[in-house]
Amino acid sequence: xxxxxxxxxxxxxxxxxxxxxxxxxxxxxxxxxxxxxxxxxxxxxxxxxxxxxxxxxxxxxxxxxxxxxxxxxxxxxxxxxxxxxxxxxxxxxxxxxxxxxxxxxxxxxxxxxxxxxxxxxxxxxxxxxxxxxxxxxxxxxxxxxxxxxxxxxxxxxxxxxxxxxxxxxxxxxxxxxxxxxxxxxxxxxxxxxxxxxxxxxxxxxxxxxxxxxxxxxxxxxxxxxxxxxxxxxxxxxxxxxxxxxxxxxxxxxxxxxxxxxxxxxxxxxxxxxxxxxxxxxxxxxxxxxxxxxxxxxxxxxxxxxxxxxxxxxxxxxxxxxxxxxxxxxxxxxxxxxxxxxxxxxxxxxxxxxxxxxxxxxxxxxxxxxxxxxxxxxxxxxxxxxxxxxxxxxxxxxxx
Numbered sequence: 001x002x003x004x005x006x007x008x009x010x011x012x013x014x015x016x017x018x019x020x021x022x023x024x025x026x027x028x029x030x031x032x033x034x035x036x037x038x039x040x041x042x043x044x045x046x047x048x049x050x051x052x053x054x055x056x057x058x059x060x061x062x063x064x065x066x067x068x069x070x071x072x073x074x075x076x077x078x079x080x081x082x083x084x085x086x087x088x089x090x091x092x093x094x095x096x097x098x099x100x101x102x103x104x105x106x107x108x109x110x111x112x113x114x115x116x117x118x119x120x121x122x123x124x125x126x127x128x129x130x131x132x133x134x135x136x137x138x139x140x141x142x143x144x145x146x147x148x149x150x151x152x153x154x155x156x157x158x159x160x161x162x163x164x165x166x167x168x169x170x171x172x173x174x175x176x177x178x179x180x181x182x183x184x185x186x187x188x189x190x191x192x193x194x195x196x197x198x199x200x201x202x203x204x205x206x207x208x209x210x211x212x213x214x215x216x217x218x219x220x221x222x223x224x225x226x227x228x229x230x231x232x233x234x235x236x237x238x239x240x241x242x243x244x245x246x247x248x249x250x251x252x253x254x255x256x257x258x259x260x261x262x263x264x265x266x267x268x269x270x271x272x273x274x275x276x277x278x279x280x281x282x283x284x285x286x287x288x289x290x291x292x293x294x295x296x297x298x299x300x301x302x303x304x305x306x307x308x309x310x311x312x313x314x315x316x317x318x319x320x321x322x323x324x325x326x327x328x329x330x331x332x333x334x335x336x337x338x339x340x341x342x343x344x345x346x347x348x349x350x351x352x353x354x355x356x357x358x359x360x361x362x363x364x365x366x367x368x369x370x371x372x373x374x375x376x377x378x379x380x381x382x383x384x385x386x387x388x389x390x391x392x393x394x395x396x397x398x399x
Contacts, residue, residue: 078274086267097255104248115237133384134190141183231396242310253299331386
């Protein structure tokens with residue numbers, strides 16, 4: 001293979017890597033498909049149903065009691081037989097309060113499910129972005145290593161002919177090893193992200209989703225900072241869940257207070273004594289002062305803890321948005337600077353011209369090729385970091 005032909009192939013491969021794809025980005029749609037297949041979503045729905053069913057059971061009436069007695073008379077006195085059926089009841093308002101607590105808890109569990117879906121959606125989007133970037137860098141370094149391998153054969157021949165020093169030949173080998181190592185890192189990152197998506201999608205990934213991802217060119221505009229604060233206030237399921245959980249805790253606290261009121265039982269009795277029959281009823285009273293001691297106070301403290309945690313969480317979210325936004329702005333500046341010399345300048349063409357004019361040697365050409373390849377890799381890394389941050393900021397973009 002001639003040097004000019006090798007250079008032409010390198011030029012085509014490098015430019016192909018840097019040119020933006022024309023396929024529109026729809027990471028959200030891809031993430032939504034994976035989310036619907038996520039096994040944790042179905043598991044959460046089942047767990048919530050089980051929790052609510054347990055609460056319903058707790059609000060059932062106590063078991064009905066049936067007792068039977070038989071007494072034997074002595075010294076000519078006849079036997080005596082009795083049957084009693086009784087049913088216990090809590091204070092009437094306690095059942096209504098528990099039902100209200102159950103409704104509030106059901107709302108809290110629904111928000112918890114939505115909050116977890118929001119977390120999973122963000123995780124899926126970020127893994128998709130990571131997989132995309134790893135694929136971009138993987139192809140970038142694969143092509144660079146392949147072309148350097150082709151040109152290395154020319155260098156080896158020139159070393160044998162003593163036209164290139166052995167030190168320069170060894171330098172090229174070391175450069176190739178470093179480049180191959182970076183390629184291996186890209187491959188590892190690709191497989192890690194792919195494995196994470198496999199798990200998130202329930203163990204499989206459709207081929208068309210991966211092919212669409214590799215063809216797309218993710219690009220998301222940064223909104224004003226206040227817009228992210230506003231969206232977090234309106235669509236933050238984590239905050240909404242904690243507020244609803246506090247509401248449910250207050251309802252539970254009310255139900256526990258009413259459970260401290262006396263309960264009672266009603267019973268029907270029947271007795272047969274020496275052929276005489278007796279029917280009647282009995283009324284019992286339950287005083288739960290000792291069995292429920294401290295439960296209402298514990299519930300009140302739990303409510304206060306949830307409310308305090310909610311306030312801390314809201315402050316943490318605002319702080320995270322602020323930090324992420326500043327970093328995204330900085331990345332936009334860096335990417336703009338990079339774009340002016342990577343996307344807007346044909347560095348390989350300039351490098352070709354310099355080599356054709358013999359202003360640089362073959363080894364210098366390969367060294368510069370490695371330099372621009374690494375610069376393109378750094379550019380992709382900056383894109384990845386920005387996309388990850390903006391995905392986190394956009395988490396609350398939709399309700």
